[in-house]
Each structure stands twice: as C-alpha cells, then as structure tokens.
Amino acid sequence: MFDVVIIGAGVTGSAIAREISRYKLNVCVIEKEEDVCNETSKANSAIIHAGFDAVPGTMKAKLNVMGNAMMDRIAEELDIPFKRNGSLVVCTKEQDPEGLQILMERGKKNGVPGLQILDREALIEKEPNLADDVTCALWAPTGGIVCPFHMTMGYAENAYENGVRFFLNTKVEKLEKTGEGFRIQVHHADTGVDETIETKLIINAAGVYADEINNQLSDRKLHITARKGEYMLLDKTVGDYVKSTIFQLPSKMGKGVLVTPTVHGNLLVGPTAVNVEDKGAVNTTMDGLDQIARVSSHSVKNVPLRQVITSFAGLRAHEDGDDFVIGESADVKGLINAAGIESPGLSSAPAIGVTVAELVRDLLNAEEKSEFNPVRHGILDPDTLSLEARNQLIKENPAYGNIICRCEMITEGEILDAIHRPLGARSLDGVKRRTRAGMGRCQSGFCSPKVMEILEREVPMRVDQIGKNGVGSEFIVGENKELEDE
Ligand SMILES: Cc1cc2nc3c(=O)[nH]c(=O)nc-3n(C[C@H](O)[C@H](O)[C@H](O)COP(=O)(O)OP(=O)(O)OC[C@H]3O[C@@H](n4cnc5c(N)ncnc54)[C@H](O)[C@@H]3O)c2cc1C
Ligand SMILES: O=P(O)(O)OC[C@H](O)CO
Ligand code: FES
Known part of the structure; x- marks a missing residue:
C-alpha cells in the first residue's frame, strides 16, 4: 500500500511530489499521459506573476506571492532557467x-x-x-519568466531521484473509499493492463479533470x-x-x-x-x-x-468558486485536493508544493529523510561552456560535436542526456521539451527524422512505436509497397 498517490504530473503534482519526497513516505504519481508536463503545464504564458492580480485574502493571492519569492532558490536547486x-x-x-x-x-x-x-x-x-x-x-x-517544461520536469526528476515512483501512460479510472484509505483502479495505456492500487492518501492534482476525480469520492462537488x-x-x-x-x-x-x-x-x-x-x-x-x-x-x-x-x-482549469481549492476534503478523510489551479498556478506551484506536503506530513505524522537531496542537474548545454571546455567535452564525448537540430543548435549529446536521465524522453515532444530540438524556426521539419533514429537506437522501442507524444500519435503506421515486395 502506498502512503500517498498523487494524480497528475503537471507542475502542481510534480511540485507536490518533490516536496513530499522530503519525508519517509511511500509515494507515487499516476499520470495518464506518456510524459510529465503534457497538459496545461506545457501551454501557458510562462510568467511568474508578481502577485497583484488576485483579490487579497484568497489562496491565489497568498500562494502567488509566496511562490514568486521562492523562485530564485527553486531555480537554483532544480537548475532551471528563470x-x-x-x-x-x-x-x-x-x-x-x-x-x-x-x-x-x-x-x-x-x-x-x-x-x-x-x-x-x-x-x-x-x-x-x-x-x-x-x-x-x-x-x-x-515579475519573471520561466520555462514551464523545465520547471515541471525539474520538480518531477528531483522527486524521482528522492524515491517517488512515477506511473506514466496510466489513467485513474475509478476511485473507492476503503476502511484504511482508498482503492484506485488504473489502466495502463501502453500495455493495455488494468490494475488496482491501494493508498492511505490521495492528492488530486488532475488539472481540468480534478472535478471529476473529486466528485467520484466527495459530495462537496466541484465544477471546472x-x-x-x-x-x-x-x-x-x-x-x-x-x-x-x-x-x-x-x-x-x-x-x-x-x-x-x-x-x-x-x-x-x-x-x-x-x-x-x-x-x-x-x-x-x-x-x-x-x-x-x-x-x-x-x-x-x-x-x-x-x-x-x-x-x-x-x-x-476554472473552478466556479474562482479560487484554488487546496486542502483535505471536508467530507472525505484522506482526499486532498489541489484543484481549480488556473493562473497563477505556475507561479504558485512552489508554494502549493510546500503547503500540501506539510499537510501530508501532519496527517501521516511523517519524519524527514536525512538523505533528501534538493539538487537536480539539468541537461548540459555546451553553449554555456568556454570554447576550450567545449572542445574538451567533444573530445571526450563526440556526440556533443554532432548537431542534430540546426535551428536551435542542439547536439546528439544533449538528446542522449534527455533520453537517459531520470524519467527520460520517449517521444519527439519529450525530446523537444527537454532539449529544444524541434522548437526552432522549421518546427522540427529537419531534425525530427534524426531524433526518431536516435530514439529507436537508444530505447527499446520499434520505430513504428515512436510518436509525437505517446500512444496514438505514432508517425509510421505500416510498411510501404516497396518494402512489402522485398
Ligand atoms: C492559457 C494559459 C495561460 C497561463 N499562464 C500562466 C502564467 O503565465 N503564469 C502562471 O502562474 N500560470 C499560468 N497559467 C496557469 C498554469 O499553467 C496552471 O495553473 C498550471 O499549469 C496547472 O498545473 P496542473 O499540474 O494543476 O495541471 P496540468 O498541467 O493540467 O496537470 C494535470 C495532470 O493530470 C493528469 N490527469 C488528469 N486526469 C487524470 C487521470 N484520470 N489519471 C491520470 N492522470 C490524470 C493530466 O494528464 C495532466 O498531466 C496559465 C494557464 C493557461 C491555460
Ligand atoms: O488570462 P489569465 O488570467 O488566466 O492569465 C494567464 C496568464 O497567467 C497570463 O497570460
Ligand atoms: S532543425 Fe530542429 S527545429 Fe529546425
């Protein structure tokens, strides 16, 4: 049985996972998509708001200002641009x-x-x-600007390195309250297998679907x-x-x-x-x-x-109450919502992470782990090195001398790092969001075939399994006539 199951690996679920990984708890994140940061957290303005928009006294106002103040430290610990x-x-x-x-x-x-x-x-x-x-x-x-992909992945990778398990391609289908906690029925999209997972606490960080998760268990209905x-x-x-x-x-x-x-x-x-x-x-x-x-x-x-x-x-994810819904449900013990997280949700994520983790710590009487490591290293960008250091890097690892994405000048070395790091990329979007290969002026017209070749070589995946972003988005759907005739 898990102590905590977090539903959703957007910036909210990932920040919560990282902050909970400070404690001696058995934690997992369940995400229906093939990668972290695949829904709202990937498509926003990427602003760390100063905090003057929200009405004083609201959760949005408090957590925005607190999150903004935390950003310099978070950016340094997670090695993300800000x-x-x-x-x-x-x-x-x-x-x-x-x-x-x-x-x-x-x-x-x-x-x-x-x-x-x-x-x-x-x-x-x-x-x-x-x-x-x-x-x-x-x-x-x-006010500031951040990379929402790196922020979410930084949090998720750091949580993973501190012991949180991630089930990607895994959709929460049904939730039930049990005597001790909850029974969760999940479906793994990549294998087609259904499974039941038991947990003491659920954290609902399911973005635009957080009302549906809450409403399966609680009579205090949400509407997003x-x-x-x-x-x-x-x-x-x-x-x-x-x-x-x-x-x-x-x-x-x-x-x-x-x-x-x-x-x-x-x-x-x-x-x-x-x-x-x-x-x-x-x-x-x-x-x-x-x-x-x-x-x-x-x-x-x-x-x-x-x-x-x-x-x-x-x-x-606009909730009717016009504020973040954060905290333990009033009628379902052990269900913790992080729902209605619309703007300024990205700016508030560091503060939401800490607030929810402290609630979990108190509910489960959890102790801190002495081995918690807050530092995560991002993908090495050879452009940040001196010419001398860069030449040395290429000598030691020639993949850093092989440019794959000409628009963004991304090397094979960076793509290999994106694939082989914790929670590594398994799709073209996964590589793109981690390295920027495909984000340039040609929007991946030139580099996507090369990235597919690298994925096919490095990951146990057939080329017809490689997609833009998971099951159903594959590029190669069958053999052409020439191959059939061979
Ligand atoms: C247009 C726009 C602009 C914005 N601009 C800013 C900004 O500049 N600054 C700012 O601070 N905020 C901004 N925001 C808000 C910010 O983007 C969000 O608050 C934040 O990304 C929400 O993150 P999340 O993790 O809660 O949701 P999501 O990123 O949507 O993550 C939820 C995850 O839950 C998963 N999930 C859902 N249901 C299930 C299920 N049944 N089983 C398993 N997994 C499930 C989803 O696949 C998803 O990955 C903006 C939002 C939008 C839409
Ligand atoms: O339009 P809002 O208020 O949801 O804000 C979105 C971003 O934070 C700013 O573009
Ligand atoms: S070559 Fe990669 S985006 Fe153009």
Whole structure:
C-alpha cells in the first residue's frame, strides 16, 4: 500500500511530489499521459506573476506571492532557467488609470514589493515599442519568466531521484473509499493492463479533470470549466522586441493578451480566454489568432507577427468558486485536493508544493529523510561552456560535436542526456521539451527524422512505436509497397 498517490504530473503534482519526497513516505504519481508536463503545464504564458492580480485574502493571492519569492532558490536547486524581467500593466488614453491604482493597492495588500506607477516618458525609455496610446503603467520588478517544461520536469526528476515512483501512460479510472484509505483502479495505456492500487492518501492534482476525480469520492462537488487560451510564438530574431512582460488591464475573463519575451529568447503573444465544452480542445482557431493580433496592438505597436513560427493553446482549469481549492476534503478523510489551479498556478506551484506536503506530513505524522537531496542537474548545454571546455567535452564525448537540430543548435549529446536521465524522453515532444530540438524556426521539419533514429537506437522501442507524444500519435503506421515486395 502506498502512503500517498498523487494524480497528475503537471507542475502542481510534480511540485507536490518533490516536496513530499522530503519525508519517509511511500509515494507515487499516476499520470495518464506518456510524459510529465503534457497538459496545461506545457501551454501557458510562462510568467511568474508578481502577485497583484488576485483579490487579497484568497489562496491565489497568498500562494502567488509566496511562490514568486521562492523562485530564485527553486531555480537554483532544480537548475532551471528563470529571469526576473519585470512586468508592466499598461493603461491607454481611452482607459481609466484608476484601474492601475486598484491593482497597486491589491498588490500592496498581497505583499508585492517594489510596485510603481510610471508615466509615458519613463515607460518609453524602458520599452520603446509600447503603443502610441499608452499613457502610464504599473511596474512590478519581481515579475519573471520561466520555462514551464523545465520547471515541471525539474520538480518531477528531483522527486524521482528522492524515491517517488512515477506511473506514466496510466489513467485513474475509478476511485473507492476503503476502511484504511482508498482503492484506485488504473489502466495502463501502453500495455493495455488494468490494475488496482491501494493508498492511505490521495492528492488530486488532475488539472481540468480534478472535478471529476473529486466528485467520484466527495459530495462537496466541484465544477471546472476549461477556458482556452491561444497563443502565437515568434522567432528568436524578434525575441527582444520587448524586455519586460507587457500586460493590459485585466477583465472578468482574466489578465488579457500579453506580449513577452520567453526565457529562451522568443517573443510570445496571447492568450485569448474562451470557455469550451471539450476538455481536450487545444486546437487554435482563425478567430483566436485574429483576436491576438488585434488586441496586442493596444499595448505594443507593430508586433512583428510575420515572424510567427507556431501557434498553440492551453486550457485553464476554472473552478466556479474562482479560487484554488487546496486542502483535505471536508467530507472525505484522506482526499486532498489541489484543484481549480488556473493562473497563477505556475507561479504558485512552489508554494502549493510546500503547503500540501506539510499537510501530508501532519496527517501521516511523517519524519524527514536525512538523505533528501534538493539538487537536480539539468541537461548540459555546451553553449554555456568556454570554447576550450567545449572542445574538451567533444573530445571526450563526440556526440556533443554532432548537431542534430540546426535551428536551435542542439547536439546528439544533449538528446542522449534527455533520453537517459531520470524519467527520460520517449517521444519527439519529450525530446523537444527537454532539449529544444524541434522548437526552432522549421518546427522540427529537419531534425525530427534524426531524433526518431536516435530514439529507436537508444530505447527499446520499434520505430513504428515512436510518436509525437505517446500512444496514438505514432508517425509510421505500416510498411510501404516497396518494402512489402522485398
Ligand atoms: C492559457 C494559459 C495561460 C497561463 N499562464 C500562466 C502564467 O503565465 N503564469 C502562471 O502562474 N500560470 C499560468 N497559467 C496557469 C498554469 O499553467 C496552471 O495553473 C498550471 O499549469 C496547472 O498545473 P496542473 O499540474 O494543476 O495541471 P496540468 O498541467 O493540467 O496537470 C494535470 C495532470 O493530470 C493528469 N490527469 C488528469 N486526469 C487524470 C487521470 N484520470 N489519471 C491520470 N492522470 C490524470 C493530466 O494528464 C495532466 O498531466 C496559465 C494557464 C493557461 C491555460
Ligand atoms: O488570462 P489569465 O488570467 O488566466 O492569465 C494567464 C496568464 O497567467 C497570463 O497570460
Ligand atoms: S532543425 Fe530542429 S527545429 Fe529546425
């Protein structure tokens, strides 16, 4: 029997797993996808919000500000890229600057440091590409940008290295309360096998599906609406078009369309906010992309949209109560929810991890492990080395001299590391999110066949089992005529 089963390996479940791995407990994570970070945690704005948006006194406000303050340490321990580039909420001629005052007051109540309202003169010095109609803005120096893939994988790998087991490709089908805890029926998509798992505690970190998990066990029903956000990602040639994250005044549907550099040097524009019925609907639409183009021009002029290299969409898990639902269920002992984790969920993940782990520690009377190691090493990027050190590396391991992805200059050595590290990549997306091979201007047109060859060689998988992201996404579906005739 497990002490704790965590459902969901997004950033929430992974951060919780890492923080619980500090304790002497038998813990596993169950994830229906073939990899960690395969749903909302992979498709968002990647902003570590300063914390002035959420209403004071809410879980969102408290955990956002706490998570933001923890980020420097987390980024160092998990070896993930993070930059405090600061954020601006801009106000235009047609808008009431009172909106900025309200945000600043909220921010002060939430404990956000360094907030300032800047006039146009000061703004243009910082950001020359702001729209001509922008009159003033709220500056938050603690706002930052992160890589959501690396953050989630950093947490998951560190949890794994500290003893947490991960069952990927494994879907929770049915939950039952037992005398001692819970019985969980799971289905393994890769082998087709069904299994029953027993546990004392369940942590529900199932993203947009967290209501369905909760509602199987609890009479205190949750209701989550999937709220889609579409984006355009622009080439690195225009990655410095703005330096800080440029927000517009928020509305009932959220923080609106932003323009921001990414931590890897691209420019990101979006998201929209539209409620959708289908919790799997991550397609982009002409309407959505048109809206991004139109609305972004209110804050930043002449956004270089000709440089778009891809578009994508993510789904916010919007709970009817409009706040995070975190804590033990009121009517089901041992069921701990981390539900309704929409924005600022990424920013709050470090704080959610610690909060839930402390709750688990108290419920199970768990002791700390002396051998817990908070440090995880990311994939070595040869670009960060001096020429001398890089040449030495290539001499010792020639795979670091073999460029596989020309757009992003990713070597075979990095891809091998991505495959062979804890919770290693088993798909093209897995390699892409760990190394950036496939994230460049050609969007994997040139490098994907080479990455498939490496996966086939290094992993016990046939080439027709290799997919974009798991079962059902395979590229090779049968033999061609020539092969049949041979
Ligand atoms: C458009 C958009 C922009 C955003 N921008 C930001 C931002 O800039 N900053 C910020 O702080 N936050 C942002 N967020 C919010 C942030 O992305 C989320 O709060 C966060 O990623 C949620 O993580 P999660 O782990 O709770 O959910 P997920 O990442 O969705 O993970 C849940 C996991 O549970 C798994 N699962 C579900 N059901 C089952 C089952 N039955 N069995 C097994 N596994 C299951 C899923 O496969 C999934 O992997 C944004 C969100 C969106 C949609
Ligand atoms: O639109 P929101 O409020 O869900 O926020 C999403 C991101 O955090 C900012 O784009
Ligand atoms: S060669 Fe890899 S993205 Fe273009």
